[in-house]
Amino acid sequence: MLIIWKSIFKRITTWVLMVLIPIVLGIIIYPMIKDTVSQVSVPITVVDQTDQAITEELLKEIEDSPFQVTKTESLDLRLLSTGEAEAIFVFNDELEANILSGNTDKIVTWYRTENSYVDGLFKEKLASAIMSRVVRAEAASIVSHYRPETEWDEVFKYGLKYFDPRPIFEMKFEHIHSAQNTSSIDSGNQLLFIIMWLYLSMLIGYFTKILYEWRTDGILERLKLLQQTQYYYWSWFIGVLAITYSFSFVAIQLIEVPLNNWAYFIPFGTVLICFLFFILVKKKWSMYAWLISYSVASFIIFLLADWQIIESEWMYLFIPTWLLG
Amino acid sequence: MLQLNNVSYRKSKSDLVNSVSASVHAGDRLTIFGPNGAGKSTLMRLMAGIIEPTGGTITSNDLLKAKNAIGYVPQQLALFNNLTVKEHLRFYRKMAGNNTENFINEMIETLQLKNFWNKQIDELSGGMKRKVNLTVGMIQQPEIVFLDEPFVGVDLAAKHDMLNWLNQLNKRGVTIVFVTHDWQVIHQLADKMWLMESGNLLQETTVDEVVHNRLELPNTSTALHKMISFHRS
Numbered sequence: 295m296l297i298i299w300k301s302i303f304k305r306i307t308t309w310v311l312m313v314l315i316p317i318v319l320g321i322i323i324y325p326m327i328k329d330t331v332s333q334v335s336v337p338i339t340v341v342d343q344t345d346q347a348i349t350e351e352l353l354k355e356i357e358d359s360p361f362q363v364t365k366t367e368s369l370d371l372r373l374l375s376t377g378e379a380e381a382i383f384v385f386n387d388e389l390e391a392n393i394l395s396g397n398t399d400k401i402v403t404w405y406r407t408e409n410s411y412v413d414g415l416f417k418e419k420l421a422s423a424i425m426s427r428v429v430r431a432e433a434a435s436i437v438s439h440y441r442p443e444t445e446w447d448e449v450f451k452y453g454l455k456y457f458d459p460r461p462i463f464e465m466k467f468e469h470i471h472s473a474q475n476t477s478s479i480d481s482g483n484q485l486l487f488i489i490m491w492l493y494l495s496m497l498i499g500y501f502t503k504i505l506y507e508w509r510t511d512g513i514l515e516r517l518k519l520l521q522q523t524q525y526y527y528w529s530w531f532i533g534v535l536a537i538t539y540s541f542s543f544v545a546i547q548l549i550e551v552p553l554n555n556w557a558y559f560i561p562f563g564t565v566l567i568c569f570l571f572f573i574l575v576k577k578k579w580s581m582y583a584w585l586i587s588y589s590v591a592s593f594i595i596f597l598l599a600d601w602q603i604i605e606s607e608w609m610y611l612f613i614p615t616w617l618l619g
Numbered sequence: 620m621l622q623l624n625n626v627s628y629r630k631s632k633s634d635l636v637n638s639v640s641a642s643v644h645a646g647d648r649l650t651i652f653g654p655n656g657a658g659k660s661t662l663m664r665l666m667a668g669i670i671e672p673t674g675g676t677i678t679s680n681d682l683l684k685a686k687n688a689i690g691y692v693p694q695q696l697a698l699f700n701n702l703t704v705k706e707h708l709r710f711y712r713k714m715a716g717n718n719t720e721n722f723i724n725e726m727i728e729t730l731q732l733k734n735f736w737n738k739q740i741d742e743l744s745g746g747m748k749r750k751v752n753l754t755v756g757m758i759q760q761p762e763i764v765f766l767d768e769p770f771v772g773v774d775l776a777a778k779h780d781m782l783n784w785l786n787q788l789n790k791r792g793v794t795i796v797f798v799t800h801d802w803q804v805i806h807q808l809a810d811k812m813w814l815m816e817s818g819n820l821l822q823e824t825t826v827d828e829v830v831h832n833r834l835e836l837p838n839t840s841t842a843l844h845k846m847i848s849f850h851r852s
């Protein structure tokens with residue numbers, strides 16, 4: 295079987311498709327994603343009903359992050375659905391007192407939606423800032439307990455010196471999902487996903503073409519006679535699946551956008567469709583015609599479905615719509 | 620060893636093979652003879668079990684049901700263009716899975732494959748490709764072998780060696796069924812002869828009968844008539 299793969303990788307087209315095109319796509323697309331990630335600052339709302347001094351202090355500490363923080367005194371969950379806030383963090387009225395007494399239970403409540411992606415980073419930074427204070431407060435309490443002559447304040451400040459690197463910690467956040475439902479993929483990523491899918495189907499189409507060639511050359515008949523099983527179809531299927539999933543995996547890692555569970559079946563579905571074409575369509579060129587028609591149709595249906603112009607079940611016949619769940 | 624009962628093969632509304640009844644016996648040296656498009660290749664593929672008949676039945680004895688009992692050398696070159704001769708033999712030997720080392724070496728020797736052992740298929744001449752095609756089709760040391768025009772473009776020396784070798788195999792009990800338009804091959808490799816035209820098996824006969832004018836051909840088969848009378852004259 296390795297020899298078969300060798301024969302495939304001896305073709306220049308294979309290298310063009312599997313190496314050159316991904317690199318070119320990467321060069322064009324990667325800066326595009328990077329831009330959207332760095333330029334867009336993530337809107338976060340912090341609610342502090344009693345306007346405590348520690349709130350300012352904490353927010354200053356996480357200032358340099360890509361977040362655009364708004365401080366208010368009342369909670370308004372509609373901000374989440376309108377997209378004005380990616381997440382809302384509500385501070386406990388007694389935040390400062392709780393921190394100094396080492397109580398980290400439910401001092402911050404975190405509201406987010408299904409479409410909040412990067413707010414977790416804000417949570418981490420906030421937790422880190424709070425935790426460093428909690429630990430220092432605790433240290434100061436202990437020291438002043440054993441050495442009553444020292445000033446609590448002094449030890450608290452002094453403790454800061456010993457706070458690098460920061461400890462790994464776990465913090466209790468109350469995590470509340472809002473039930474708001476908006477478009478699942480933002481418009482910048484739509485194009486990206488559909489380009490990725492088009493590339494994948496091109497790649498799978500290429501491997502299907504090779505299968506066609508083996509059939510017309512009589513190679514498959516030869517294997518059938520020798521093996522008396524259809525096992526080589528399985529090898530093709532599994533091999534192509536492996537390649538397709540590796541590519542998808544790398545692409546998803548690069549894009550860093552979470553996907554719904556159905557999205558993980560997209561490569562599988564695409565390979566299956568090509569294989570069905572292979573079984574049902576006898577001629578290579580007819581297969582191409584079908585594949586191209588299907589891709590174009592999918593492209594259009596995907597956009598229409600994403601804009602919620604169509605919402606029927608049959609749209610899931612077109613594989614990219616699985617992204618929309 | 621192989622029994623055909625009213626075997627038909629229909630495709631795109633035309634009968635490529637039309638209700639053929641005949642049998643192949645162990646140790647036969649049989650050639651299927653007829654003009655282009657007569658359905659010879661299709662009949663061979665049916666007998667080799669590569670395609671299923673759309674009508675009628677083909678029954679075979681237990682010997683043929685065993686794995687690797689049937690060899691088939693297709694009319695087209697079923698080879699990977701960018702792999703070498705060596706890689707082909709290694710791959711297909713693994714595919715066949717049985718130990719036929721001596722047999723394969725005999726074949727390599729007879730066809731002198733070592734001369735272009737490490738060349739890719741697309742670097743070979745037509746005749747060389749035929750030789751590889753032939754070797755691969757018989758790599759599993761079959762009990763019966765179907766050869767579809769195996770010697771097109773093979774030089775006389777190699778053809779002569781190959782014919783000798785196939786006859787040796789036949790003496791060891793291997794059944795040989797083949798198609799060719801080459802009378803020299805027919806003379807040296809066949810006893811029995813099936814005359815075919817337009818999907819019909821017109822006559823089961825022998826080479827001897829055909830060559831010595833003892834055969835009365837039906838008047839309708841003009842192409843076949845020409846093919847045979849041309850040889851007699």
Ligand SMILES: Nc1ncnc2c1ncn2[C@@H]1O[C@H](COP(=O)(O)OP(=O)(O)OP(=O)(O)O)[C@@H](O)[C@H]1O
Nearest residue numbers: 630631635653654655656657658659660661662694
């Ligand atoms: N895949 C196919 N689909 C439809 N018709 C076919 C197919 N393959 C062959 N035929 C037709 O079947 C008939 C018999 O073909 P076959 O290849 O069996 O002929 P043949 O006797 O081997 O001819 P030749 O001497 O040229 O090899 C021809 O008329 C051919 O056009």
Ligand SMILES: [Mg+2]
Nearest residue numbers: 659660694767
């Ligand atoms: Mg033929």
